[in-house]
Amino acid sequence: MAHANTYDNSNASNHSELLGLSNLTLQPYESNLNSKENLEERYQILVLQVNSTNGSQLREYNSCLAAVCYQLGRIYYDTEDDPARAESMFLKAKDTVKDHESEADNILSVINSLNMLGYIKVKNNEDYERALQYLLEAQCVYQEYSELKWGSATSVGQLLPNFPIKRTLLTNKNPLINARLFTLFYIIEVYKHHGNITDALLCTHQTLKIQLENNVFLQSPLDWALSSALIANLLCQQNAYQQARHHLAAASTFMEKIIPKQYVNLFKCVFLLPLSIQNKYII
Incomplete structure (x- = not known):
């Protein structure tokens, strides 16, 4: 350690x-669990747009794609019990915005995805070392965001304005703080496991x-x-x-x-x- x-x-x-x-609690999130087909369709469209676009609009499409990947990952994990498919979506969410993780449009998608990767590694694989790597990466992204003062984190509702959200969460008044806390809570679980x-x-x-x-x-x-x-x-x-x-x-x-x-x-x-x-x- x-x-x-x-x-x-x-x-x-x-x-x-x-x-x-x-208890090791699954981080809550804002979503509409009935919107899987719409999200998958949006995912395909965004992939095409990302592959055929250059310039400033590419960054916007990448941010939207990262948000869709996180939402799909949660649906695959929460409702379909498919951690491998969910994990691939969470990895794509952070890789899609590589080198821009700490920007306001991306930070929620990235930290939430890293949190879920850490959670899956602990809960499903008992791979505490890999989990800690993901969670410490989330720590670094948050630290960079704080130092650069990018402004308020962009919510999923802002990135995907036509995406219907059914669940309203107590923690949605400050989703970045919520994500930050779950990063720390999951890190604590790893440290407890190691006796640290x-x-x-x-x-x-x-x-x-x-x-x-x-x-x-x-x-x-x-x-x-x-x-x-x-x-x-x-x-x-x-x-x-x-x-x-x-x-x-x-x-x-x-x-x-x-x-x-x-x-x-x-x-x-x-x-x-x-x-x-x-x-x-x-x-």
């Missing part, structure tokens, strides 16, 4: 299943921060709070008590807002207090 486990992770390892998502708890905790810290800053919560409230408490545990091991206090307070405050008051003390006693006592840190 890229980073050695420099911390004493024995305590955190006992609770590593609480990092990230409690330090890097899993660091990625978990990123997910907590991103969710709070953007008011987009993909974890359950309990998972979010427990993850924050485990980050506090790691910080205590490094004598970073002020930062640890911040994470424990965040976990406690967050739970107070979303669960009945009579259960708040139970949560503190069962989950937060043991973490604090084992590090000689009192809530």
Whole structure:
């Protein structure tokens, strides 16, 4: 792995299943599962247009083709249980816009496709190393996009204006943040599999921060709070008590807002207090 486990992770390892998502969850997406034939027809048309066009319009056609490839890949995976065919579509989505992955018109198609490639490698092939390569590639694409400040990511509805979307998702208010979070959640799964708890905790810290800053919560409230408490545990091991206090307070405050008051003390006693006592840190 890229980073050695420099911390004493024995305590955190006992609770590593609480990092990230409690289950390996398939990333939601906006689509119309009844539109397979329309998408396949659109795919064929776009392939012809890409092969017969030069200049600035070629880039537009490539962006649309990448979006169609991602949508078809999801349909093949979700409804037809054909991971090999889906994988080929996800690969084509990112290869179609090669060298332009981080542009606003392409970033959602590319990161979502890389996320799905990572998911398939873990879920269907148990190939964690290849999965991590795809997910770290998604990280790099997002980093480049952030540095270049391309502007708001172009949605599938903008790229494919005549494409009917039936499902409306809670996460569609910020689809790029949604995609970014799932990249991190899937990376956490790989790190957990390898027993790399330090890097899993660091990625978990990123997910907590991103969710709070953007008011987009993909974890359950309990998972979010427990993850924050485990980050506090790691910080205590490094004598970073002020930062640890911040994470424990965040976990406690967050739970107070979303669960009945009579259960708040139970949560503190069962989950937060043991973490604090084992590090000689009192809530």
